[in-house]
Amino acid sequence: MIEVRIADRREIRPGRPIRVRVDWSMARAPERVDVRLLLVSKAGEHDEVKILAEAPFANVERAGSRECVLDAPSSPWSYEGALVTLRFVIEAVASPGGDAREEIVVSPTGRPLRGHALTAK
Amino acid sequence: MRPTTRPGDREPSFSARVFITLFAVVFAGAALLLVALTWREARIIVRERYDYESAPATIVAVEIVRGERSNQPYEPRIVCRFEYRGRSFEHAAQGGESLFRVRGYTSFEAAREATARYPVGALVPVYFDPADPRRTQLEFTSFVPSIASAVFALVFSGFALLVVGVAAGAWRGNRERERDALPKGILARRAPRSAGRRITALGMLGGAVFCSIFVAAPVWILRDRVLEPRERARASLSWTETSCTIERVDIVDDGDDAERLDVLYRYDVAGREYRASRHDFFDHQRECGERRAVYRSLKGSVGSAVACFVDPNAPHEAVIDRTVPPVDWKEGAFLGAMAAFGGLVALGFARGAWKTWRGDAASPEGARTTSVVTRTAGPIHLPFDPRRDPSGQARATAAVVDAWMSDVRKRRQTRASLGMVGVIFLVGFTALWMKPVLRGTFDIASIFAGVTGIPLVIITIGVATMTWRSWRTMRLPVPAVKLSAKAAPGETIDVEWSLDGELATIASVRLVLEGSEVINLGSESGPRQTAIIARVAIADRAGFAGRSSSYRDRVRIPEDAMVSCEGDEWRIEWNVHLDLVMREGSTHRESFALRIVFGEDGP
Numbered sequence: 001m002i003e004v005r006i007a008d009r010r011e012i013r014p015g016r017p018i019r020v021r022v023d024w025s026m027a028r029a030p031e032r033v034d035v036r037l038l039l040v041s042k043a044g045e046h047d048e049v050k051i052l053a054e055a056p057f058a059n060v061e062r063a064g065s066r067e068c069v070l071d072a073p074s075s076p077w078s079y080e081g082a083l084v085t086l087r088f089v090i091e092a093v094a095s096p097g098g099d100a101r102e103e104i105v106v107s108p109t110g111r112p113l114r115g116h117a118l119t120a121k
Numbered sequence: 122m123r124p125t126t127r128p129g130d131r132e133p134s135f136s137a138r139v140f141i142t143l144f145a146v147v148f149a150g151a152a153l154l155l156v157a158l159t160w161r162e163a164r165i166i167v168r169e170r171y172d173y174e175s176a177p178a179t180i181v182a183v184e185i186v187r188g189e190r191s192n193q194p195y196e197p198r199i200v201c202r203f204e205y206r207g208r209s210f211e212h213a214a215q216g217g218e219s220l221f222r223v224r225g226y227t228s229f230e231a232a233r234e235a236t237a238r239y240p241v242g243a244l245v246p247v248y249f250d251p252a253d254p255r256r257t258q259l260e261f262t263s264f265v266p267s268i269a270s271a272v273f274a275l276v277f278s279g280f281a282l283l284v285v286g287v288a289a290g291a292w293r294g295n296r297e298r299e300r301d302a303l304p305k306g307i308l309a310r311r312a313p314r315s316a317g318r319r320i321t322a323l324g325m326l327g328g329a330v331f332c333s334i335f336v337a338a339p340v341w342i343l344r345d346r347v348l349e350p351r352e353r354a355r356a357s358l359s360w361t362e363t364s365c366t367i368e369r370v371d372i373v374d375d376g377d378d379a380e381r382l383d384v385l386y387r388y389d390v391a392g393r394e395y396r397a398s399r400h401d402f403f404d405h406q407r408e409c410g411e412r413r414a415v416y417r418s419l420k421g422s423v424g425s426a427v428a429c430f431v432d433p434n435a436p437h438e439a440v441i442d443r444t445v446p447p448v449d450w451k452e453g454a455f456l457g458a459m460a461a462f463g464g465l466v467a468l469g470f471a472r473g474a475w476k477t478w479r480g481d482a483a484s485p486e487g488a489r490t491t492s493v494v495t496r497t498a499g500p501i502h503l504p505f506d507p508r509r510d511p512s513g514q515a516r517a518t519a520a521v522v523d524a525w526m527s528d529v530r531k532r533r534q535t536r537a538s539l540g541m542v543g544v545i546f547l548v549g550f551t552a553l554w555m556k557p558v559l560r561g562t563f564d565i566a567s568i569f570a571g572v573t574g575i576p577l578v579i580i581t582i583g584v585a586t587m588t589w590r591s592w593r594t595m596r597l598p599v600p601a602v603k604l605s606a607k608a609a610p611g612e613t614i615d616v617e618w619s620l621d622g623e624l625a626t627i628a629s630v631r632l633v634l635e636g637s638e639v640i641n642l643g644s645e646s647g648p649r650q651t652a653i654i655a656r657v658a659i660a661d662r663a664g665f666a667g668r669s670s671s672y673r674d675r676v677r678i679p680e681d682a683m684v685s686c687e688g689d690e691w692r693i694e695w696n697v698h699l700d701l702v703m704r705e706g707s708t709h710r711e712s713f714a715l716r717i718v719f720g721e722d723g724p
Contacts, residue, residue, distance in 0.1 A: 014719045043640040043691030044650065050688070074719040076686035076693070082652035083638040084691045108610070108719065113683045115638060115654035115693075 001025050004035070004092040004100045007067070011110040012088075015074040018104065020055075022092040025063035030094040033057040037070045042085040052088075060094075078105045081115035138291045145281070145288035152274070152281035159274040169248065169258060178203035178247035178259075180239050181211065185232045195232035199239055203247050205254045212257045272334075279330030283470075286324010325474035332470055335463025339456040347453055350402040357402070357430055357443040363388050365429035365441065368396075370419045372412060382412055384419065388429060390436040397429075397439040403446055415442075455549035462542040469535070533595040540588025547581040594709060598622030600630075600699045602713045609718060610682040616659055616697060619671035631700040632659035634676050634715070636683065639692045655679055659697070678717060685716045 007019035022035055037053040055068035070090070079086040088106045093099040105112055178201040188196040200213040226232035239245060239259065250256035320328070365388040373383045384400045400415065419441075432438035552559070555574040557567040603617040616632060636655035641647050660674040676697075686693050695717045701709045 041688050041691060043638075043688065044647070046640070046643075046690040048688050048690060075684040077684060077719075079683050079693075081638050081654055081683070081693070083640045083650055084693060086686075109681065113681055115636070115652075115683055117638075117652040117654060118656055119653045 002033075002092055002094050002098045002100045004090055004102045006090065006102060006104060010103070011105045011107065012072045013108055014072055014077060014106055016072050017069045018072050018090070019067065019069055020090055020092075021065065021067045022057075022100075023065045024060075024092075024094050024097065026094060026097045027062070028096075029062040030060060030097040031058070033060050033066065033092065033094045033097075035066075035068050035070070036091045036093070037072070038089045038091055039073075039076070040087045040089055044083060072104075072106045077107045078112035079115065080112050082117035084115075087112075138288070141284075141288045141291050145285045148281040148284045152278040155274045155277050159270050162270060168250070172250065173248040173258070174205075174251045175246045175248050176203045176205055177244050180241050180243050180245060182213075183236050183239055183241055185229055185236070195226040195229050197226075197232050197236040199236060199259065201239075201245070201247055201257075201259065203249075203257075205249065205251075208254075210249075210254050210257070212255065272337075276331055276334040279327040279333075282327020283320070283324050283331055284327075286321040286327060289321045289324065320473070322474045322478040325470045328470035329467045329474060332463050332467035336460050336467060339460040339463070343453065343456045343460070347449065347456070351445055351448075354402045354443055354445040357432070357440050360430040360432050360438075360440070360443070362428055363390065363431045363439070364426045365397075365439070366426050367419060367422050367424065370416060370423055372416050380412060382415060384441070386427075386429065386439075386441070388431060388439060390431055393436070395431075395437055395439070397437065399438075399440050401440060401442040401444065451549070454545070455553070458542055458545040458549060462539070462546050465535075465539055465542060529599045533591065533597070537588065537591040537595045540584060540591050544581065544585045544588050547577070547584055551577040551581050593707070596623065596626065597701065597703070597709055598624055598627060600701065600711050602632075602697055602699055602711075604697060604713065604715055607716050607718045608678050610678050610684075611680045613675055613677045615673055616676055617671065617673045618699060619669065620665065621669045624665035624667050624670060626704055627665045627701055628704045629661060629663040629702045630665070631661050631698075631702065632674060633657065633698045633700070634659055634678070634695065635698055636693065636695045636717070639694065640690060642690050642692060654693075655682060682717050684719055 002022065002024040005021045005023075007021055012018050018037065020035055022033060024030070024033060034057070035055040036051050039050045039052050041048045041050075052073055053070040055070060057066050057068075060066075072088075076086050078088055088104050090102045090104055091099060092101075107113060180199065180201050182198075182200040184198050185195050186198050187194050198213060200211065202209060202211040204210070226235060245259065248258045365386040367384065367386045369383070369385040371383040372380050382400050382404050383398070385396060385398050387394055387396045389395070400419070404412065427441060429439050429441045430443050551574060554577055555570050557570040558574065598620045599622055601619050601621070605614045608614045618632065620627070620630070634655075634657040635653055638652045638654055639649060640651075641649045657676055657679065659676045660672070662672065682695070683693050685695055695715045696712045697715055699711045699713070701711075703709065
């Protein structure tokens with residue numbers, strides 16, 4: 001079992017630190033545990049995932065808990081548009097073992113920005 | 122994340138780059154092979170002239186055989202025997218082989234005439250390689266075809282260089298974006314052009330070399346087919362009139378659907394008999410019907426005496442008809458237009474090569490979306506007044522704006538001029554191509570010309586339409602916009618803009634700030650789609666007059682504006698569009714990129 005939690009709010013202002021706590025308990029000690037900040041974009045039929053920040057933990061026990069701080073990007077922001085959707089996900093991966101994800105919102109307003117198509121072509 | 126780019130701009134995909142590279146590799150390989158072959162040929166020619174030895178040879182046999190070339194089927198075959206260092210060598214060669222360098226002839230008579238100087242039993246000099254006397258020549262290889270090969274190799278290498286330059290530019294991609302930046306403090310952000318359209322300086326140079334053939338070829342044809350025959354005809358007006366006896370008149374197929382008048386006549390000068398085959402200086406310009414008429418008029422004179430004109434200084438030069446026909450303006454204009462077109466394109470490449478080499482690759486496409494921006498505080502007015510800007514930073518900005526305006530104007534003029542030359546060229550070429558159709562005869566040739574000419578007509582109409590549009594935009598006033606390099610949501614920014622040109626042609630100008638989503642940026646992702654997600658009117662002005670004018674408006678970036686950002690397949694961009702609504706009804710848009718960024722004091 002692996003679990004990822006955001007220490008404060010899930011709504012993060014751009015450029016601010018994100019305090020992440022990851023807990024795991026495995027049958028066997030994983031070789032490493034990685035915590036990543038992902039930008040998941042969907043543009044039409046095309047999905048794209050980019051790692052924006054990463055915190056690796058090596059030499060970990062079978063069970064444990066770690067905290068790390070990842071910086072939220074100053075741009076882009078969480079966005080739900082007419083053609084493009086941008087989401088931010090904190091991911092914790094124990095190798096070998098399992099993974100867990102938690103979605104956050106990176107936005108100056110605390111909500112994903114919305115873009116409605118005025119015209120489309 | 123990469124910076125925003127102008128609408129519609131994108132880089133070639135990986136597969137496109139690979140394809141361009143393969144194309145370049147093939148062309149570069151072919152060019153290298155061609156250069157190697159030309160080099161080899163040149164070495165052989167030089168060796169023949171400097172290393173070969175000569176010896177007297179006896180012509181053993183001469184015959185004309187039918188070769189495999191359909192357009193020049195008659196090949197002379199000459200057998201000769203010579204001795205070198207006590208050993209006897211006998212060689213026979215045919216057509217373009219080593220013994221007799223002349224290739225085939227279109228008629229049997231022409232081939233026989235060419236071999237007339239090698240009668241059987243005659244003793245003639247033969248040239249051979251002393252290291253290997255089997256390499257033998259009766260004649261040295263002419264320089265002319267080798268020069269032609271060298272020119273062709275040069276032109277082909279130029280094209281290959283151009284293709285390699287395009288490929289190199291495609292791989293170089295955005296790495297040179299930073300080099301486009303202007304001096305510190307003044308950020309003139311030129312939205313990057315498509316990497317596929319970037320060509321290295323060497324590639325541009327190759328393009329100039331390649332295009333120079335489009336200048337050289339028409340000039341050479343003009344000289345060879347129009348100017349020189351006229352000059353020779355004029356010179357023949359002082360030649361001496363003599364009586365000639367026509368021995369033969371015929372029309373022979375010269376290959377490639379071309380005919381020529383084949384005349385042979387004899388005449389005496391100072392007790393010596395000469396033979397000549399020139400009827401006039403302009404047979405190549407004759408229509409088929411005209412040539413037939415000349416043939417018919419001469420046919421009745423075979424065996425009888427007619428007046429001909431002989432050069433007193435060179436009695437072997439003679440002509441029957443020395444009339445100088447009226448100037449063929451069609452051919453001259455067509456060739457002139459072709460040369461001008463090639464020259465302009467070659468010049469464009471050369472200029473591009475020079476600018477790229479100097480690191481100043483401000484192409485018209487790049488200039489189109491140049492967004493002149495400044496980070497300095499306070500407004501900068503156009504036209505520039507140095508008293509208001511002691512720091513000199515605005516001076517640089519004003520210079521950039523001027524350069525941009527000049528670039529836009531030049532681009533419009535170049536496009537319109539090139540288009541006009543292209544239209545003239547295409548109309549001429551299409552007319553020549555469709556000649557069988559215009560003749561009005563219904564045969565295979567006219568049907569073929571008609572069917573294959575349709576795409577040419579369509580292309581000509583297309584180019585003419587584009588040229589007409591370019592011609593109209595050429596006189597349009599040039600707009601320039603200055604705005605902050607970056608702006609945050611909720612921030613109010615100044616938009617300074619100016620117009621330069623005949624402002625009375627403008628009915629109104631609209632300035633709009635627009636945010637858009639663009640997806641499918643990769644070439645394999647399907648058609649590109651754009652959705653406009655925000656539109657803020659900045660200004661709508663009318664009542665323009667004079668030659669130049671500048672304005673300042675303000676716009677507030679929406680509080681909920683999404684920042685400018687970009688992924689592999691998508692982009693969110695902001696642009697200030699300046700729409701010129703012309704009095705005659707058309708609208709022309711110039712777009713200027715604006716980068717919306719996260720501001721610490723933002724929403």
